[in-house]
Amino acid sequence: MQYNLFSSNQYTFFCLSSGSCGNCYFIGNGDYGILIDVGIGVRTIRKRLKEHGYDLPNIRSILITHDHLDHIKSVGTFARRYSIPVYATKKVHHAISVNRFVKEDIGASRRIIEKGQPFQIEDFRFTAFDVPHDSHDNSGYFIEFGTHKMTLATDIGKLTDEMTPYLTKAHHLIIESNYDEEMLRNGRYPYHLKQRITSGLGHISNRQTGEFLAENCKNHVRNIWLCHLSSDNNSPEVAYETVKKHLIDKGMVIDEKLQLHVLERNKLSPLMKF
Ligand SMILES: [Zn+2]
Ligand SMILES: [Zn+2]
Numbered sequence: 001m002q003y004n005l006f007s008s009n010q011y012t013f014f015c016l017s018s019g020s021c022g023n024c025y026f027i028g029n030g031d032y033g034i035l036i037d038v039g040i041g042v043r044t045i046r047k048r049l050k051e052h053g054y055d056l057p058n059i060r061s062i063l064i065t066h067d068h069l070d071h072i073k074s075v076g077t078f079a080r081r082y083s084i085p086v087y088a089t090k091k092v093h094h095a096i097s098v099n100r101f102v103k104e105d106i107g108a109s110r111r112i113i114e115k116g117q118p119f120q121i122e123d124f125r126f127t128a129f130d131v132p133h134d135s136h137d138n139s140g141y142f143i144e145f146g147t148h149k150m151t152l153a154t155d156i157g158k159l160t161d162e163m164t165p166y167l168t169k170a171h172h173l174i175i176e177s178n179y180d181e182e183m184l185r186n187g188r189y190p191y192h193l194k195q196r197i198t199s200g201l202g203h204i205s206n207r208q209t210g211e212f213l214a215e216n217c218k219n220h221v222r223n224i225w226l227c228h229l230s231s232d233n234n235s236p237e238v239a240y241e242t243v244k245k246h247l248i249d250k251g252m253v254i255d256e257k258l259q260l261h262v263l264e265r266n267k268l269s270p271l272m273k274f
Helices: 042-053 075-082 089-097 162-168 179-186 191-200 206-216 238-250
Strands: 012-018 023-027 032-038 059-063 086-089 110-113 119-122 124-128 139-145 148-153 172-176 223-229 260-264
Touching: 012 042, 032 075, 032 124, 042 075, 042 238, 059 119, 075 086, 086 089, 110 238, 119 148, 148 162, 162 191, 223 238, 238 260
Parallel strands: 032 059, 059 086, 086 110, 148 172, 172 223, 223 260
Antiparallel strands: 012 023, 023 032, 119 124, 124 139, 139 148
16 A cells, blocks of 8 residues: 655546446545545456555545446445445435445445535535436535635536536536537437437537536636546547637637546546646
8 A cells, every 4th residue: 555655735636437337536635535426346446546556545535426326336335345434415325225236335434415515524625516417416516625626517417507606616627528419419329318318417518518618617727627428429539629629719728727638438547636
């Protein structure tokens, strides 16, 4: 186990997996980390943590966005086997408790949060906010640490006025860019699935994400990670180019001061230090 890889007041972020194949994000420092969603297996999480110098004992808490399996797959194991506290809203905890794919009960590791009510985990202050989606509940997370503000919002049915302030004040933004509209339209998905995705309770497109960022996120943002890309209806190149075009059209410059990253499906991302 490796501790103190670098000064503990330096913060780190990386993604262990993104997309319907499973989602898992790490925010931490040189000593410990917090996972947001655990939608991949424990063995894979451990292996990928180790690639960036962390291990399971470094994980202090888990936050859950919503109860779809690609976000909660190994939550029971983390709670029971490793006694790691699991933070989620009451509705999400209830939905997890009745999910037949989650074998182990969260039990004493359950921590209930409320949207709009900030809570502190060590050096990190989190505020959950509402994100429309066809799950029992869905939270985005606004995260404050040191002088940094980070926002994670995924599985977004549609971008709402309620979400906008959390997205606009972030320096570091992880935001869904699920599908290319033309690829979805011409793709092999059945009609009902296409309807579900575009219903306002499914996912948002590269265009919607690009337009929103270009309109609202000009002032503070330094890093944008596009996440939860569809395997059938998107590609890292298409997502990147579409969003980049919208940003450039509004006069934003992609350079070392504003970096645009794409989180590839089921892949460990590079580690970012702040
Ligand atoms: Zn998902
Ligand atoms: Zn979902």
